[in-house]
Amino acid sequence: MRKRLTIGRVLVYIALISGSFIMAFPLIYSLFGSFTDLEDFYANPWLPIPHKLYLENYRVMFNPAFGARIQLGQWIFNTVIRCAWYIVIPGAVAVLAGYALTRLKFRGRDLAFTYLLSSLMVPGIVFLIPTYVMMARFPGAGGNSWWGQGGHGFVNQWPALLIPGLVNVFYIFMLRQTYYTIPLDFEEAARVDGANTLQVLWTVYLPMLKPVLTVLVIFQFVAIWNDFQWPLIVSSGNPEIWTLALGIQRMLFVGAQAKGIPQGTVQDYPFSFALATVAILPLVILFLRLQRYFVEGVQGFALRG
Amino acid sequence: MSSSTNEMAISMPKTAAPSRWTRWRFRHRQAIEGWLILTPILLYYSIFFLFPIVANLYVSFTSWTGVYDSPRWVGLANYRVYLNPPYPLILFNTTLFAVVILVFQTGLAFFIALLLNEKVFGRGLYRALFYIPTLTSAAIMAQVFFAFVSPFDGIFNAILKELDRPIVVWTISTFWMRSFIILYSIWRGLGGPVVLFLAALQGIHREIYEAAMVDGARGRDMLLYITLPLLRPMVIFVLVTGMVGSFQIFESVLLISNGGPSNTTNVMLLQIYNDAFVNTRLGLAAAGAMITGIVLLAFSITNMRLLSRGQASS
Numbered sequence: 001m002r003k004r005l006t007i008g009r010v011l012v013y014i015a016l017i018s019g020s021f022i023m024a025f026p027l028i029y030s031l032f033g034s035f036t037d038l039e040d041f042y043a044n045p046w047l048p049i050p051h052k053l054y055l056e057n058y059r060v061m062f063n064p065a066f067g068a069r070i071q072l073g074q075w076i077f078n079t080v081i082r083c084a085w086y087i088v089i090p091g092a093v094a095v096l097a098g099y100a101l102t103r104l105k106f107r108g109r110d111l112a113f114t115y116l117l118s119s120l121m122v123p124g125i126v127f128l129i130p131t132y133v134m135m136a137r138f139p140g141a142g143g144n145s146w147w148g149q150g151g152h153g154f155v156n157q158w159p160a161l162l163i164p165g166l167v168n169v170f171y172i173f174m175l176r177q178t179y180y181t182i183p184l185d186f187e188e189a190a191r192v193d194g195a196n197t198l199q200v201l202w203t204v205y206l207p208m209l210k211p212v213l214t215v216l217v218i219f220q221f222v223a224i225w226n227d228f229q230w231p232l233i234v235s236s237g238n239p240e241i242w243t244l245a246l247g248i249q250r251m252l253f254v255g256a257q258a259k260g261i262p263q264g265t266v267q268d269y270p271f272s273f274a275l276a277t278v279a280i281l282p283l284v285i286l287f288l289r290l291q292r293y294f295v296e297g298v299q300g301f302a303l304r305g
Numbered sequence: 306m307s308s309s310t311n312e313m314a315i316s317m318p319k320t321a322a323p324s325r326w327t328r329w330r331f332r333h334r335q336a337i338e339g340w341l342i343l344t345p346i347l348l349y350y351s352i353f354f355l356f357p358i359v360a361n362l363y364v365s366f367t368s369w370t371g372v373y374d375s376p377r378w379v380g381l382a383n384y385r386v387y388l389n390p391p392y393p394l395i396l397f398n399t400t401l402f403a404v405v406i407l408v409f410q411t412g413l414a415f416f417i418a419l420l421l422n423e424k425v426f427g428r429g430l431y432r433a434l435f436y437i438p439t440l441t442s443a444a445i446m447a448q449v450f451f452a453f454v455s456p457f458d459g460i461f462n463a464i465l466k467e468l469d470r471p472i473v474v475w476t477i478s479t480f481w482m483r484s485f486i487i488l489y490s491i492w493r494g495l496g497g498p499v500v501l502f503l504a505a506l507q508g509i510h511r512e513i514y515e516a517a518m519v520d521g522a523r524g525r526d527m528l529l530y531i532t533l534p535l536l537r538p539m540v541i542f543v544l545v546t547g548m549v550g551s552f553q554i555f556e557s558v559l560l561i562s563n564g565g566p567s568n569t570t571n572v573m574l575l576q577i578y579n580d581a582f583v584n585t586r587l588g589l590a591a592a593g594a595m596i597t598g599i600v601l602l603a604f605s606i607t608n609m610r611l612l613s614r615g616q617a618s619s
Contacts, residue, residue, distance in 0.1 A: 012420050019417060020434035023492065027437065029460075030449050045463035096342045106336035112343055119354040123553055123601045125574055126594045129364070129581055130357030167349045197338055226442035228556060233582065245442050252448060269452040269460075276445045283440045291433060295500070302504035302539060 027280070034058070034274035041270050048270070057274035061251070071239065072278075075247035082161060082243060083224045087217055090168040094216065095209065098175030099201060103187065113176070116169045127164075132233055135160040156238035161231060171216055174301070178212045179205075181300075215297035218290060222283055248275045365591035376588070383592035391568040392576070399552060399572040399597070401483075403604075406490045406551040411543055414495050418502030419532075432503065436496030443493065443556035450489050451561050454481075479569040482562045486570055489557050494550065498543045505539040506532070541612045548608055552601050573597045 033041055033048040034057055041048045061072050101113050136153040138144060143151020154160040186204045195203065206213075228245040235241050242250070252272050287294070323331070330337065365383055367376035386392065417435060421428055438446070453460045454475045462472040475481045509532070517527050533540075555574040558564055564571030564579075573593060581590035 009423070012423055012425060016417075016420055016425060016431050019420075020431045023438055023495070024434050026446070026449060026453075026492070027441075042463060045460050045467060093346060097346055100339045100342040104335040104339040106333075106339045109339060112347060115347065116350060119350070119358075121602055121605060122354075122358060123549065123594075123598050125553065125577055126361050126598050127354065127357045128577075129587060129590055129594065130360040131353065133360070133587075134353075134357070164353055167346050167353070169350075169354075222440050226440075226444075228442060228444040245444055249444055249448070269458070272448050272452065276441075276449045279445045280441050284437055287437065287440055288433065291429065295432075295504070298500055299504040299507065302501055303508040 030273040030276050033270050034277045036270050038268065038270065054270075057271050058278075060271070061274065061278065071242075072244075072247065074240065075242050075244045078161075078241055079225055079244040082227075083221050085162055086165065086224045087220045089166050090171055090220065091213065091216055093167055094171035094175040095201065095205070095213075097172045098179045099197075099205065101172070101176050102179040103184075116172060119169055120173070128229075128233070131164050135163070135234060154234075156235050156241070158241055160234040161241060161243070164230070168220075171220075174212060174216065175209070178209060178300070182208055211293065211297035211300045213297075214290060214293040215301065218287065218294050221286065225283060226279075244279055248279050251275055361591045361594055364588055365595050367588045369587045370585040379588065383588045384596070386589060387592065387596060391571065394568055395571045395573060395576050396596075396600070398483075398568075398570060399574075400600075402487060402490070402554060402572060403548065403551040405487055406494065406554075407544065407547045409487075410491045410494050410551070411498055411540075411547060413491065414498035414543070415502055415540075417495070417499050418506055419528075421499070421503050422506045432500065435499045438493050439496035441493065444560060446493065447489065447557045447560035450485070450557075454485055454561065476562065477566050479566055482566060482570050486554070486557050486561060489561065490551065490554055493557075494547070498547065501539055501543055502536065505536050509535050537612075541609070544612065545605060545608055548604055549601065552597070552604070 029047060032050065035054055036048045036050040037052075037054045037056065040050050040052070040054070043051075097116075101109060132155075136155045137149070138153040138159075139146050141151070141159070142153045142155070142157060144153050145151075154163070182205070186208070187200050190200050190204050225243075226245055227243060228249065231243045231246045232249075235246070239247070239250075252275065364376060366378060366380060368379045368382070369376040387396075421431060425431070451459075456462065456472070456474045456476050459475070461475065465472050473481070475485070513531055513535075514527055517531060522530070553574050554572060555578070558570055558572050558575045559578070562570045564575050574597070577590045577593040577597070580586045580593060
């Protein structure tokens with residue numbers, strides 16, 4: 001399988017290695033920089049090489065002694081909860097809706113799908129403010145009257161972080177496309193054996209949907225883990241329910257105090273690098289473990305989508 | 306009992322004759338299941354998707370702080386604000402960023418996918434390295450990138466000092482700030498198209514290229530006449546979804562340049578955010594959202610039409 005080493009192939013390798021190095025450089029820089037203190041950091045701006053392993057950045061983050069302002073554990077927990085919620089429910093909705101839209105025949109089926117599809121063309125920004133207002137004026141919640149006036153509704157509460165976005169039309173679309181590639185014979189065989197719909201879905205379709213579901217799980221996990229804008233808008237006032245992305249952002253301002261550096265003297269970049277590393281590492285590890293399934297899923301989509 | 310029921314009773318196990326209701330349920334079981342699944346979904350969708358679009362349209366014609374008062378109808382006043390500076394500049398920036406990022410990102414991703422498609426050693430590693438920036442949080446990485454460009458304690462200037470050159474105040478320069486944000490967005494967005502293009506490329510059978518080689522085709526011809534046409538659906542998909550994405554950059558502009566110097570990197574999403582939550586002018590923000598939506602819709606439709614010319618409908 002060894003191909004001849006031609007000039008062309010050498011160039012390809014050069015391009016790929018330098019390309020991926022450039023892509024990785026900010027991350028490498030950030031990783032190295034998180035282990036330096038400020039002195040070491042400025043000593044060599046090309047790449048901060050720690051001369052002594054400086055763990056203070058990390059210790060500050062995980063140290064509960066810095067009080068209510070920094071609650072890394074709580075934020076990680078919140079983010080994991082949100083991720084799990086937003087993987088299971090939109091996933092189940094997509095699987096069920098995909099089934100209903102492809103395997104069942106009834107009047108109005110295609111109309112329902114077109115109705116759902118119409119939202120994909122509209123940019124997310126359009127939903128931002130109305131959804132915020134809906135959370136803030138939710139009748140009966142958080143001090144609101146039955147007409148939704150007066151209080152703050154679900155703003156700064158858990159429901160605002162869990163209610164929107166349970167139906168993801170993109171995933172329904174993706175699942176629908178995938179259902180079309182599965183032959184009907186499997187379901188028919190199961191039906192002959194007397195399975196009802198739920199059993200068919202669970203035993204027949206779910207295993208076959210694994211590649212596309214892996215893609216869905218990864219996309220959703222990354223999206224919710226990194227979700228910054230919505231928690232910023234809807235839960236800024238309540239640090240107890242912050243997600244990791246939001247909390248880390250805020251830590252940048254508090255961190256200097258926590259480390260005992262008077263604010264405003266020098267921006268503590270190594271600290272922000274440490275924060276970035278903590279935020280990114282779980283995703284990188286997850287991706288590296290699931291990469292094979294992810295690629296299979298994407299290939300399935302690329303060849304048949 | 307009708308005779309038909311008696312006939313059924315002969316060939317079926319001994320159960321009670323099905324009632325009209327049961328028979329109706331059986332005949333319509335697909336519809337019942339279908340609507341059982343779809344009704345909650347459509348209901349949720351109507352509340353969280355359709356209603357916001359309609360509500361946004363309504364709010365865009367009002368003046369409202371969202372907190373202290375009720376909406377007050379002002380007609381097209383909010384839209385007229387978009388005719389005055391700095392709003393045209395913001396629209397220009399948004400389009401500029403969207404087009405430049407999309408073109409360079411897609412082109413570069415295609416090139417890289419072509420390279421990766423050769424039988425290279427360690428392909429998975431390269432692919433992972435190209436994709437990992439996409440996994441990062443836009444907000445957090447924007448902070449990291451800011452460290453490079455910060456004028457007085459940033460990394461670029463520290464390097465310049467090492468080389469005994471004068472420092473450059475990057476954040477004051479329109480050109481540098483725009484370029485930096487474009488580079489950052491390309492860095493973050495490259496991975497997705499690379500993975501997609503590579504997957505599509507690997508779906509092309511080797512035999513096609515071999516047959517072409519027999520016919521005397523050279524590398525460039527094969528690229529133009531085999532690869533590109535076969536990859537067209539994927540290119541269309543990447544361009545259309547990429548357009549939607551690159552129109553909506555937010556975190557990078559907020560955290561690296563905050564729209565500045567003087568609004569030259571201000572984009573629609575940032576301005577809408579500021580209007581809504583900093584200036585509490587929800588009507589203006591809603592109008593901005595509608596404008597962005599319409600512009601994006603127009604671009605997407607044009608995009609799809611241009612690219613699908615001659616292509617059989619998918």
